Amino acid sequence: GQSLEQPSEVTAVEGAIVQINCTYQTSGFYGLSWYQQHDGGAPTFLSYNALDGLEETGRFSSFLSRSDSYGYLLLQELQMKDSASYFCAVRDEDSSYKLIFGSGTRLLVRP
Amino acid sequence: DSGVTQTPKHLITATGQRVTLRCSPRSGDLSVYWYQQSLDQGLQFLIQYYNGEERAKGNILERFSAQQFPDLHSELNLSSLELGDSALYFCASSVASGASTDTQYFGPGTRLTVL
Numbered sequence: 001g002q003s004l005e006q007p008s009e010v011t012a013v014e015g016a017i018v019q020i021n022c023t024y025q026t027s028g029f030y031g032l033s034w035y036q037q038h039d040g041g042a043p044t045f046l047s048y049n050a051l052d053g054l055e056e057t058g059r060f061s062s063f064l065s066r067s068d069s070y071g072y073l074l075l076q077e078l079q080m081k082d083s084a085s086y087f088c089a090v091r092d093e094d095s096s097y098k099l100i101f102g103s104g105t106r107l108l109v110r111p
Numbered sequence: 112d113s114g115v116t117q118t119p120k121h122l123i124t125a126t127g128q129r130v131t132l133r134c135s136p137r138s139g140d141l142s143v144y145w146y147q148q149s150l151d152q153g154l155q156f157l158i159q160y161y162n163g164e165e166r167a168k169g170n171i172l173e174r175f176s177a178q179q180f181p182d183l184h185s186e187l188n189l190s191s192l193e194l195g196d197s198a199l200y201f202c203a204s205s206v207a208s209g210a211s212t213d214t215q216y217f218g219p220g221t222r223l224t225v226l
Contacts, residue, residue, distance in 0.1 A: 101153050
């Protein structure tokens with residue numbers, strides 16, 4: 001089976017940089033995705049890494065190291081609106097495309 | 112707006128009852144996924160349909176069932192409801208065409224409250 005681990009909570013100050021780590025265990029790897037979810041809202045897709053390295057999308061970047069089964073989401077120039085839960089997810093090992101999600105990291109941005 | 116629609120937005124019902132949640136995928140997406148999210152919990156995969164056929168099953172209770180219709184909309188049926196079924200139910204859709212990059216887009220969810 002697969003499992004993902006990420007910290008349950010992270011707190012940071014507005015304008016700062018924060019990194020949310022995710023380690024995963026899976027026998028077949030099809031990429032690591034990140035989703036953002038505000039309280040009461042729907043998860044929204046942020047980024048996807050299939051290959052090692054850094055992917056940058058505006059203030060958000062995502063990194064993957066397949067040899068370490070590790071990835072992280074980097075949020076720069078934090079804004080209050082970034083307060084949300086962030087989930088890493090891997091695609092299942094079979095051909096179904098279903099996602100297995102981590103338990104989520106709640107990010108609190110303080111003024 | 113992800114393009115995925117779900118109805119109803121809120122549902123309040125009593126234990127023992129049966130409800131149906133509806134989902135319309137994004138235009139062009141063939142695959143629909145259902146997830147359950149309980150309070151302060153992560154997203155638990157329930158079931159997936161691809162072009163009308165069941166593709167994968169997760170930790171879905173026997174009291175729950177789903178189907179995908181020819182127009183690709185999907186319904187999740189929850190029966191003999193229990194208090195513990197109270198949760199947010201999300202539908203997501205994707206192309207699922209075979210590419211390794213297959214982004215799932217989530218609907219706004221249905222908040223089910225069982226009293």
